[in-house]
Amino acid sequence: MTEPAPRLEPPPPSGSGAPAGRRERKKARTRQALADAALRLFLERGYEQVGVKEIADAADVSVTTLFKHFAGKEALVFDQDDDIEAALVAAVRDRAPGQSVLQALRAYVLRTEKDVTHPEIAAFIRLVSETPALRDYAQRMWMRHESALARAIAEEVGAPEGDATCAALAHFALASRTLTDRHPAPRRATEEIFDLLERGWEAVRPGS
Missing domain, CATH: 1.10.357.10 (Tetracycline Repressor, domain 2)
Known part of the structure; x- marks a missing residue:
């Protein structure tokens, strides 16, 4: 199991000029942090006992951000x-x-x-x-x-x-x-x- 991703900075505002590669790396880190948090919580407490808000909180993102990266709760476990x-x-x-x-x-x-x-x-x-x-x-x-x-x-x-x-x-x-x-x-x-x-x-x- 991979180590949790580091805490992320807020995404750069539109037109900020941040390089595309940097934005993509941030997206990848956010996605990995969510997947890691979900798997850890599922293994600790069971799939049915964990809600998406808890996963988002554990990854330090909003529920809206979670659903930008994953279509649903099951998808958090299968990321490839x-x-x-x-x-x-x-x-x-x-x-x-x-x-x-x-x-x-x-x-x-x-x-x-x-x-x-x-x-x-x-x-x-x-x-x-x-x-x-x-x-x-x-x-x-x-x-x-x-x-x-x-x-x-x-x-x-x-x-x-x-x-x-x-x-x-x-x-x-x-x-x-x-x-x-x-x-x-x-x-x-x-x-x-x-x-x-x-x-x-x-x-x-x-x-x-």
């Missing part, structure tokens, strides 16, 4: 959605020579498996798994990358956009996370699921 989609697509498009699309996806999912032996990560996983609102939100946010991943797969294998096999591969590769998160041995489960996907993909993939 755009980065995840870009990384998924890059895993397919920038894969090593000779590596198949499915091998690249397997490697990406395995790289992003959480180390459940780390106390802080284990506490975070428990928080999400034991909080229905967070569990459902995490699943929705993860699966929303399905269309972008399906398009990237179709481009890489030379299939038309909307190809059903590419859409299915994207769906099941992402859905594997739902199964492995509940498994006592997540990495082994991931390997087994991708073994199954690989056999099926080789049989039906475009051009096979």
